[in-house]
Amino acid sequence: MSHKVYLNGEFLAQEEAKISPMDRGFLFGDGIYEVVPCYDAKPVGLGLHLARMNKGLSEISLNYKAELSEWADIIQTLIGQFESTAVSVYIHISRGCDIKRYHAYPKDIAPTIFAYAFEISPSQSVQIDKTKTYKVVTGEDKRWQRCHIKSTSLLGNVMHFQQGQDAGVDEIILYNEQKMLTEAAACNVFVVKDGIIMTPKLDNQLLPGITRNIALEAMHKDGGFKVSEQDISVETLCTADEVWLTSSSKEIGPVVQVDDRKINDGIPGPLWQKAQTAYNKYKFKL
Template sequence: MPKVLLNGKFVEEQDAKISPMDRGFLFGDGIYEVIPCYAQKPVGLKLHLARMNNGLSEIGIRYRADLDEWQDNISQLLKQFDSPDMGIYIHISRGADIKRFHAYPDNISPTVFAYAFNIAPSQILDREKARSFSVTSAQDLRWQRCHIKSTSLLGNVMHFQQGQDAGTDEVILYNDKKEITEAAACNVFIVKDDVIYTPPLDNQKLPGITRRIILDALEKAGGFDVREQIVPLSALNDCDELWITSSSKEIGPVTKIDGRVLGDGKPGPMWLAAQQAYNAYKFLC
């Protein structure tokens, strides 16, 4: 059985013990990251660690992820597997106190946990064979600090289950102004008349690392008209393409929205061009 990392030590999974008084368990008081790795190479490691450190700072957990240390940790987790396509999950909670109390306690050490798991291969650059996704839409009922990648994910979980119950892969969320925010576990891009739109970042949206890499990759490749601006829910009715993006999905082309087939039911040509640009850039950041 592969080993996991817990508080600086690599241990057998069944021997990894965390106190029930840990605030990650009691309050969801922590930050996490999921880092995709292809051919043993992490994608966007510096960006993931920077976002994690920002989140830790925002909620006052006294831990700072060191790039060299985590490069070594990830390498040791990955070398246990023959599979070229793996994800790394990192979870840092505030730690365990001697009592359950809402206020942040002093003088406790963060709990640091990480493990490796299999993920789907990188997208096939073929409109006939690429993985595609179906989505439904729903009003965003989560808390108002979605820019923090907190382990308190019940709101996201409930929305994601809403999509599962509807027989879809994801849920596109919108606020009370009928503006698209993001999906339960992804960021969102829309294509209309060869223009790529994505909602601007604010407290309603997680600053996705894959989203960031895509924007940088498209700018570096040139020839793409990309606009970060408010996207109304009504845009789902007449868009040419819709993408959901995340570390595990890369650029996920959507072919069905609320039961309606989008376009010809295949990933679109702009998706193919964008995924090619992403592939060319993803290990450079």
């Protein structure tokens, strides 16, 4: 039995949900999306996710505003279909369906509002022997210059992610023309060197990740961490004591290999363990 999805105000069986091929989300990738992880029926950072979505919608002049109370109810209905305690909800708002394909934003069309839920891995364990770890390669960032917008136009990210898959690893960490890190294909990046936890400062080259945000706030609230948002060179990455990936599905994921170099002898580092513990403590409170 398929699970129900949400489409334009209705909950429908997945096979019954239909979107026109003239929808601008299909033709142009003209839309914004979010992925909200939920554990034990509790969304992580829902207010932060919707605030980022609304900012993105405003930046592309798409006339829709996601309301917290409405989406909290929709999410509870979607995740309530699952026995699993670990479920994510994908939310997709496209500009909608027009009668012709034309680059300029059309006027007076209704947005297409879609969401569905799917099972994910349990919350990241802080026990070293039960922790999922990651291997990555590095590569030059060749995407567009508005990566701070969580657009459904993800081909650049998809192509970079495939580079990692073709190399037989989990992800690719990207750097710009100045050899400074931006982000990974589907994650933000943290680098630990000499006890300092660094992450690239926010600008148009990277997405302001919600997990990144919560992790920074959790480390600040918990105390005992030295954290810096700054430029990070590829050279620093290659000599790092620890490297982490953050995303809604990975939470704080420890990297154990960058290109051909093992990180911390191939096991998660001590600061990762402290950071993930702090994240778990605050992830439902921010």
